[in-house]
Amino acid sequence: xxxxxxxxxxxxxxxxxxxxxxxxxxxxxxxxxxxxxxxxxxxxxxxxxxxxxxxxxxxxxxxxxxxxxxxxxxxxxxxxxxxxxxxxxxxxxxxxxxxxxxxxxxxxxxxxxxxxxx
Numbered sequence: 001x002x003x004x005x006x007x008x009x010x011x012x013x014x015x016x017x018x019x020x021x022x023x024x025x026x027x028x029x030x031x032x033x034x035x036x037x038x039x040x041x042x043x044x045x046x047x048x049x050x051x052x053x054x055x056x057x058x059x060x061x062x063x064x065x066x067x068x069x070x071x072x073x074x075x076x077x078x079x080x081x082x083x084x085x086x087x088x089x090x091x092x093x094x095x096x097x098x099x100x101x102x103x104x105x106x107x108x109x110x111x112x113x114x115x116x117x118x
Contacts, residue, residue, distance in 0.1 A: 010110045015067070017104040022061065024094040024108060030086040043083045046090035061096045064105040073099060 030044030
């Protein structure tokens with residue numbers, strides 16, 4: 001979602017009138033030096049779990065009616081699933097459900113990260 005040599009904030013912006021729910025799926029590399037034991041065997045540890053400042057989400061979902069004045073949407077739920085052992089990936093779904101009616105423009109804003117890219 002982020003250009004490797006970009007500086008500052010990047011975003012994906014969508015104009016979809018009437019949309020109330022957005023589901024974003026991201027894949028994060030798993031860490032080589034960490035695994036978790038589960039009832040199904042070993043699972044990996046997502047780099048998302050090691051975010052800067054302990055953040056539990058690494059982008060913002062915002063809404064707008066005119067593509068210039070933006071409001072944060074804070075009702076995003078995070079679901080980790082399918083976490084493979086390194087060298088693998090963890091699939092994470094971000095669900096923004098119940099977006100405001102009338103707002104036809106949605107943005108996913110990705111800030112700079114210490115690791116450089118997402």
